[in-house]
Amino acid sequence: MDRYGAPTLGGHYEGLRHGGVIVLTEPPSGAAAELFYRSLHSGCAVAIPFGENPGFDFLKSKLTEFGTVSPSAEGPHELWWGGIGWSKLSASADGATIRPRIVSYYPFGSDPDDIRSLRRSLDELELDSHIEPVAAELGEQVLCFEKAEFLARMWQRYSEPLLFVEAGATLCEAPLLPSALGCDVALHKWNRWEMSARTLYLGRTARAGQLLRSWHHLAASYPSIWDGYLLDQAWGLTSSEGPLDTVWLPRSYHAMKGDLAAARATILHSEQTTTTSLGPDPGFAGLVRAARRAGRTGARDAFMVMTSEAANENGVAVILRDIEANDARAVAATVEAVTGAFAADCGGYKRFELSLCALKDDLGAAQAAAQQARYRILEIAPGQSIPRDFFAAHAYHTADHAVMTACHLFP
CATH class of the missing domain: 3.90.550.10 (Spore Coat Polysaccharide Biosynthesis Protein SpsA; Chain A)
Incomplete structure (x- = not known):
């Protein structure tokens, strides 16, 4: 902001922007993304506070990517920022x-x-x-x-x-x-x-x-x-x-x-x-050479990992599905709710991993990774109510629980 000026919320694409930080909280459609891109000037920076959402990927692909700030328990979203060139920052x-x-x-x-x-x-x-x-x-x-x-x-x-x-x-x-x-x-x-x-x-x-x-x-x-x-x-x-x-x-x-x-x-x-x-090595297996998607961790990686003080090695994998078909704010609110619930009451789990899935293939990959790690799997949907005792309500019934189960907890 010291370089670009006070931020403004995006959403209006008419006319040329001469500078400033534009904050986008909802992914634009294809046509809107093109109009928005054409409205930018080299003195503009675009900030996307919900950068983990794949709905923004198309717009990101049109811009120069300056950087990302990854999530934490205090700010459970990935901030992405970019523009149409590096000249302002390089100077x-x-x-x-x-x-x-x-x-x-x-x-x-x-x-x-x-x-x-x-x-x-x-x-x-x-x-x-x-x-x-x-x-x-x-x-x-x-x-x-x-x-x-x-x-x-x-x-x-x-x-x-x-x-x-x-x-x-x-x-x-x-x-x-x-x-x-x-x-x-x-x-x-x-x-x-x-x-x-x-x-x-x-x-x-x-x-x-x-x-x-x-x-x-x-x-x-x-x-x-x-x-x-x-x-x-x-x-x-x-x-x-x-x-x-x-x-x-x-x-x-x-x-x-x-x-x-x-x-x-x-x-x-x-x-x-x-x-x-x-x-990449051309002889390297294509299966493990998936492109890094628009500067964010994808569904084949855990978007966020949190640990607790629990004295065991039990883990839980929460899969937030259908994120591309839902409102970005609803997805963001659900991310905040589930990470806040784990911070408030871990339910006896030592490790919590959150994966964001837009496609069926992503969902299968996230489930397979969780099963291999012998984690409890919980699937949720955007907009779903997440109570503060969410993890305690779905804790292991026994310490040596052997079979990992996928609980579909849609509203």
Whole structure:
């Protein structure tokens, strides 16, 4: 708001908007979304406080995604914000007082020429940095586990925010945008939805540290899986457990030699635009390569995870279905009611996971995940009355309840 001005509620699409923050609480239809998009100016920002609702996905796809703030028990919604370009925010980044430390590595014994252009650009921009060789198990190929382990060491060694860039990159200007926005984490989504680990910013926050630990743990457990997918999974897990403030970096922070963004690059990577390693491994199973949907956790991930002080390992999965066919405010009110009920009385459950399902396939995936975890499954609908003793009324009857049941609790 300091950059864009006082917010106003959206809903009227006539005429050009010259600036300000527009808050949308209901998803527009296709035609209304087009009219709204055409009314925007580069000085406008669009904020969607119920960003977890897939009804907003079409409008989001037309806008540049600036970032998200994930939910918590206190604010159980995902705030999404964006606009039609990064120019307003990029111009304000010059006022950033905190400069990140640039960190990178190269495989021990490899040709140091790959790192010289990075060192030269860091010296010219007078940026603090740390670059070191790492002993990679596969010679010149650094595994995701080795990358996450390197970043974990840098996190422990330095007190300032970290910006990791791959060896061979060149910094064309100081990368100040993430620190100017004061976010927890900043990264670029390759092909719009697939997360890239070639440029990664970590702010000095507890949530950034949690994301790094989750990524490190996943990489240690699955060392052969490519780093972008595991970073995506760590982001989804961390986002579901607390308010992770994420900035989706513009292409200028992930530019490739030969593409149109190279002329205006902040960070220029040495690979060509067509390099297949920039995206997902083409041999990776398509079943687990679902696109990250419009900057939000989808139904195949828990939208929100809460834990209690209960002295057992019982879990409950609440599935909120038919969310795309219902009013956004009704969906939001039901999310608030069910999370508030768990905070008030957990019913003896240690862990609560909330999934939002719009499609039948999403519903099946959420049910299968809950059954695999041996959770009690409760299905609810938007607008349904959720009493404060909701979880106590549907608690396990015995501590060793063996069969997970799906209770359909529609009004």
